[in-house]
Amino acid sequence: MASEAEKYKAPGINVELECRMIIPTVTDWEDYETLTIPYFRLMSHPTLNVRKVGNLIETKELVCRTNVDNVSIFVSIEKQYHTKLPDILIPRITRKVQRKIIKNKPLTVINCENKVFTLEIEYDISTVEECKDIIKSYLLPMWPAPKPVDAYASEFISKILHGKYCLTPKADGDHVVVYISFDDKSFYITDNGCIVGQRFTEHPKTVMEGEFADGEIHLYDVMIANGEDVTNLPLLKRRGYYPQYHFKDIHVFTTYNSLVKAFKKCKANFSTDGIIMTSMGSYYDTVYKSKSVPTVDFQYIDGYLHLANEKTSNRSPNGDVHLENGKIYEFDMKMNYIRSREDKIIPNYRMPVEVDPLSNIVNGYGIPNLRYHHNYVKLKMLKLLPQTTLLDVGSGYGGDINKWNQFEKVYAVDPELNLRSKPKNVIPLRCTAQAIPDIEYESISMFFVPWDFSILSSVSAKHVMMIVMDNPKTVINDLYSIKVIGDKVHVNIPGTVTAENIVESKVSVDDIDRFMKARKYECIKINYGMKFGSPEEIALSKMYSYLYYKRK
Incomplete structure (x- = not known):
């Protein structure tokens, strides 16, 4: 990072290279100065961090950052203004910090805010080794320990x-x-x-x-x-x-x-x-x-609740609660106040990703184990195909985008297409399978698409893959409801995005086999049995078949 900072040095530019780390409580805390630092933002330059120190206005723009163990390292461009900025300063927060200079070269400062002590060192390429020695002098072996993380x-x-x-x-x-x-x-x-x-x-x-x-x-x-x-x-x-x-x-x-x-x-x-x-x-x-009741620590700024590094937010606390600007508070997912976090100087960087995932796995709610199994099956099936051009029918939100990485080109087809992201090899087509424009593709995948023989009628691919519910059973339990009524299958799986209250036509693998064989396709049987999951999920997995047809 010191070498990186050197690249930005130029006349009239102040490049700041700084490392920060939380340190154990300083017991001999005296002879410090108390600073009240107001922070602002600029409408014309929203990425600038603006603060007022004495009569000076300072702007800082982050160029790059990294973390080494528990030390955060920043490279920023700083400027100081003795006169007013040519823009309106919009107040953000005001910090009250106790500050003590420990060393002048490299500039080493300890800040105390909300009873949390932070070591900050401004250094350059000539004082890297000194910076390392200062950091080591404040370290305790094995502290801070890694904390548990949220996950899907x-x-x-x-x-x-x-x-x-x-x-x-x-x-x-x-x-x-x-x-x-x-x-x-x-x-x-x-x-x-x-x-x-x-x-x-x-x-x-x-x-x-x-x-x-x-x-x-x-x-x-x-x-x-x-x-x-x-x-x-x-x-x-x-x-x-x-x-x-x-x-x-x-x-x-x-x-x-x-x-x-x-x-x-x-x-x-x-x-x-x-x-x-x-x-x-x-x-x-x-x-x-x-956690069954996930919580998140926000910083309260001008009536809104912010995550770390979040410039704007539309989250507001529920109810009538008095909060101080700039302070950090813990809330539940409905923005109900829980407590003040005097022990923290940084809010959470992200929202909890999923509510009580381990409980969902154990109890099968939202069939997480079957969804994982089906994602595994889809990945294995796609790897059987030549990694050239793929037509994917029923792409939806693009949950399989990461499985398409190795393909040269993927046409994502769905009338309600709403891809979460769009890699360079993916071409979105918001249309029905029956109205696909005249394009060339070597393979086609249809995973959990409501069955319709007309989809296959115009297929010209050399390789065809499908996952279909061909063996539905009428089952109603705490996790899902499957009802076979005439030639329709009514599926309701609470807690899922794509399988709540849908109706599908019954499908026969024998009929599909005959249809594909008449068009000179070879049937390749695939069997991926599900072994990890609740009995209800395993029973549901057995209602599906995995089909692969290859033109002779």
Whole structure:
């Protein structure tokens, strides 16, 4: 990044290279200055960050940024104005910061805001090594620890199918790292740097991870044992170093049935607000969380709730609640106020991606396991085709865009086409399958398209693929409703985008086979049995057939 900053240097341009990191609470905090910094935005230059310091107006535009471990590094272009800017300054927020200069070259500053301490260093290519040394002097081994992340049900399922995991209840409290010295001194530190106990400076004998809830630390993992880094060892071996400590129970699973049992065992004698899914392998494997009531931390700015780096927002808090401009607050997904977050200086970067995905997987709501299975099947089927030109019928929102990456050209066909994105190899055609313009394509895919023989009547492709419901059964359960009435199939799968209250014509694979054979196609049988999922989902999967026809 120092080399990158050098590229932007020019007469009249002030290039700022800065790194920032949250540091543990500074105990000898005195001789600081208090700054009140108002921030503004410009209508004509919305990407500029504008602030007023004394009589000066400063503008800053971010050029690039990166993160190395827990250090954020920024390259920005700065300008200072002693006179008014030729534009109207629109107030945004006002920050109240305690500031203390630690060193002048490189300029090293500690800021304290809402009781959170941040180290900021402005450096250049000549002071990179000094910058590294300063950062190291403030680091604690293994802190801050990686936090669990939100994920879609499909991401959970993918990890489950390709690894060994365990579940444990998520404590509704503070994530902490515990330090124990060789002479049994101890302290712990929260994610925002608050230290509880007397900090020692020597290398720790033991470092453990846990959650502080209901007045107690619930230990979960070990990162340093007997002075050695053990993060590369499996979870059970890490935890086994200290049998004298009580760790939170973990529930290991490898199959769907054992996942359901593990989920049901996740009960605790402390306040919980979700489930954690952790790898049984390395400490640095991603940890996932699933919450039945997801929450998000926003920054309140001029009546609206903002995520980090969000320039505008139309979210407003519900109800009559008094909020201070610039402060961070926790809300539920309906924008109901929960609490003030005095421990945070940055709001969340994104909204929670899915509500309680792990519970949906276990209970089958929205058939997440079958949807994952069908996505897997579609990917496998498309890989059987020559990766040249594909006509995809029933593209909808373009859920298969990532599966089309290897094709030279894809015609996406749907009268209600609304692609989430448009890669260069995809050509959208908002029309019916019967009204496709005169184009050339080598392969055609029709996945879960309401059946109509007329679609095949004009097909000239060498390769034809289909997924059809050819074996429907009348079934009504808590997850879905399938009703066979005459020659129609009524399908209702709550929690899905494309299968709520639809009606399809009954289809016979034998009829399709005869139709395609008469047109000189060879029938290639495909069988992808579903193994991971609820009994109801597996039963539904058996109502579908996967068809591949290749012209002789």
